[in-house]
Amino acid sequence: MNKAYDRISWPFLTAVLRTMGFSDKWVTWISQCVQTVSYSVLLNGSPTTKFKPNRGLRQGDPLSPYLFLMCANILSCALLKQENLHNLKGIKIGRSTQPLTHLLFADDSFLFLKNDTKSITAIQSTLAWYCSISGQSLNLDKSELYCSPNMSTHQKSILAQELGVKLVQHPSKYLGVNFKLRGNRIADFQDLIDKISSKLQGWKAKLLSQAGRLTLINSVLTSIPIYTFSVFKIPETVCKRLDSLINAFWWGHDPGRKKLHMTNWDTITKPKAQGGLGIKKFGPMNKALITKQYWRIKNNPNLLLSKTLKAKYCPNEELRSHKPNQKASWIWRNIMGQNNTNLCQAAWRVGRGYNIPISHPDWFKIKPNAPQSLQNQLTTVADLIDHRTATWKTHLIYQLYENQDVDQILSITLPVVENNAAPDKLVWPHSLNGEYQVRKAYEILTQQDTASRLHPSSNNQTTIWKLLWKTKLPHKILTFTWKLLHHALPTKAELNSRGMHCAMNCIMCNTAIETQEHLFLHCDLSRAVWFGADIPILHLTQAAVTVDSWVKDLLKQSNTLESTNPILQKTLTLLWCIWFHRNQILFAGKQPNPMEIILTFNSLLNRFLQNFANNAGTNAEVRNTAQAPTLSPDPSWQAIILTAGGKTHHRTRLGLAYMGKFRDGQVMFVGCKTINVQDINMARLLAIREAIIKAAELGLQSLIILTEGRDIGTNVGK
Structure with missing residues (x-):
């Protein structure tokens, strides 16, 4: 469509809203939002008189995409009507798949048709009718025709002339992705490498600090290939090149x-x-995004994508057990062939259990020696549940499953009120709400989520790194500190140890080898600087403490304070100033001058702290003017409930506790118990459930619930 947003007819939009069932008041509101716009044009740098349009949707208005989709839905309905009247024949990608006549995305459209007169006439008449009522106009100059290779060149040319569009051998890109792959996978995705390379050439790396480069990497570069990564399995060679x-x-x-x-x-x-910079590798990120398509198809069977692909490749087979053959399309093999059992693993969220067959591949496997007569009597998971008491029938479960599976089954929480039970649902077991999360999938692929469990001693290191990045200092100083803690500063001793031979004497005092410890603690110039900045380090030099262990100790000490440790701020800033002055001596030919370092340190620190104070004041004003709604409980509330969940002395079990009080503060009930779950948020949710059950038994209906955990409130209803 030509200028699709700008040409939408307002009367047409109003008619669409009314046809879709919106009330007159709502239609009036939307019309006022759309029709009260005015424009002014800059002419020779000066704005002209404002004028009002009589059609169109504003670009950038959050309402506009939704309103445009409602209008485009009229075109979709018209094409479906032509198909139902057998005037238009779409294409089928498989014998049992439904025919496709069109796919719409915003103002872009894919139209599919057979090369026959009836279909061509239907397409042309439908588009002409839609343009006449909506105000839209076809942009034939930007429209392309791609034909099946089974058609002759003459047939293709005739069809292109009848439709009035350009015939192409290779379709253009769509949403930045090649519409047709050439077969050479590395060449197909060379555009990704070229796009990121061109971005890097436009940024002058030497004019940016490493902290600035890190921001650009995480905010711009890693987001460039996201859409392509969500559709295609990118060759490992390309991913490694992007990483490089x-x-x-x-x-x-x-x-x-x-x-x-x-x-x-x-x-x-x-x-x-965990001691890194949070930059993501492209290979695991690609796998995590591709697996999201698998979960989309698995959990949304009514999507056109799901129905089409499943009908073609596995019409009579469960998705989990399906193994694509070599004749399947490359994209389908990539979606199904990630070979990562953790990401594709599913679990059942049990409601009443009637929709979960015991033989379902995502339910637990029955042990080989289970009684066959018992297996014949049981068909669904509901047969394993005592619905009167909302508990598992443990005697049946022990007969059917292995011991490790028994523990997992018994840890599944059952709904207490059967009539209000959530439906049985397949969920992703690695997230609290059961939805697939790309971030969590990436962690699983890179084994980041298991690092602390595999190495319990790393918990202290994790705390140190978290404290470092929370310190209120500019990122260039925090990045410098990160390098210092990793021994990644190019001191002369470090360079020599890596095979880069150079004079090893300290450039500031010329009396000893330039190591991190000498440069920052033992060098005469540095000691004078520490003394001038009123930060004592004599005890460090006498005890032969390393710089990194000293900084780590300061970070640990700041963990016990409510605000950032001022000594930590001063120390990290002065370390950076010493390193900066050292580089000025080495590369700019400056003379060693401790007073210059101290003056730079005082100026920088005061400016940093002032900026943070100003930002804190601005943020406080924003919070005051845009506060979240305060809690307004029903004034007739009958009781207040306090709940908690956490660790116990059991290694594999958690505990929960709850207390209910009347309005006058009198305790009405208390309770606690251990539960066979490992997720602390699940323990907190179960504590809320137990407390509500107790309150319901006492006939209480209006309650205030106080609990802990940031994610609890957003998941109570899920």
Whole structure:
């Protein structure tokens, strides 16, 4: 469509809203939002007199995409009507799949038709009718015709002339993705490499600090291939090339000149809480995004995508057990062939259990020696539940399943009120709400979520890294500190240890080898600077403490304070100033000057703290003017309930506790117990449930519930 948003007829939009059942008041509101716009044009830099349009939707208005989709739905309905009247024949990608006549995305449209006169006439008449009532206009210059290779060149040319569009051998890109792949997978996705390379060439790496480069990487570069990664399995060669480009950019490579990487890529791509910089690897990110398509198809069987692909490739087979053959399309094989059991693993959220066959592949496997007569009597999970008491029939479960599966089944919480039970639903077991999460999938693929369990001693390190990134200092200082803690500063001793031979004497005092400890603690100039900044370090030099252990101790001490430790702020800033002055001496030919370092330190620290104070004041004003709605409980509330869930002395079990009080503060009930679950948020939710049951037994209906946990309130109803 030509200028699709700008040409929508307002009377047509109003008619569409009324046809879809919106009330007159609502239609009036929408019309006022759309029709009260006015425009002014800049002419030679000066705005002209404002004028009002008589059609169109505003670009950038959050309402506009939804209103446009409602209008485009009229075109969709008209095409479906032509199909139902057998005037238009679409294409089928499989014998049992439904024919496709069109796909719409915003103002872009794909139209599919057979090469026959009836279909051509139906398409042309439908488009002409839609344009006449909606105000839209076809943009034939930007429209293309792609034909099946089974058609002759003459047939293709005749069809293109009848439709008035351009005939192409290779369709253009759609949403930045190649519409047709050429077969050479690396060449197909060379555009991704070129796009990121062109971005990097436009940014002058040497003019940006590493903290600035990190921000650009995480906010811009890693988001460029997201859509392509969600559709295609990108070759590993391409992913590694993209990783290499990002890595080189962060270390500040100049064109044709590589720089030393002081830390390996695996460390950099760890989460910040685990000692990395939070940059994501493209390979695992691609797998996590592709697997989302698998879950989309699995959990949304009524989607056109799901119905079409399942009808073609596995019409009589469960998705989980399906193994695509070599004749299947490359995209389908990629969606189904990730071979990661963790990501594709599903679990049942049990409601009443009637919709969960015991033989379902996503339910627990019956042990080989289970009595066959018992198996014949049981068909669904509902047969394993005592619905009167809302408990599992443990005697049946022990007969049917292995011991490790028994524990997992018994840990599944059952709804107490059967009539209000949520429906049985397949969920993703790695998230609290059961929805597939790309972020969590990436963590599983890179084994980041298991790092603390595999290495319990790493919990202290995790705390240190979290405290570092929470420190109220500019990111360039925090990034410098990160490098210092990883021994990634290019001191002369470090460079020599990596095979880069150079004079090892300290450039500031020329009396000892330049190591981190000497440069920041033992150098005469540095000691004078610490003394001038009123930060005592004599005890550190006498005890032979390393710089990184000193900084870690300061970070641990700040964990006990309510606000950022001022000593920590001063120390990290002064460390950065010493390093900055050292580089000025080495690369700019400056003379060592401790007073200059102290003056720079005082100026920077005061400016940093003032900026943080100003931002805190601005944020406080924003919070005051845009506060979230305060809690307004029913004034007739009868009781207040306090709940909690947490660890017990059991290794594999958690505990819950709850208390109910009347309005006058009198305790009406208390309770606690251990439960066979490992998720602390689930324990908190179960505590709420137990307390509500107790309150209901006492006839209480209006309650105030106080609990802990940030995510609890958003998941209570799920």
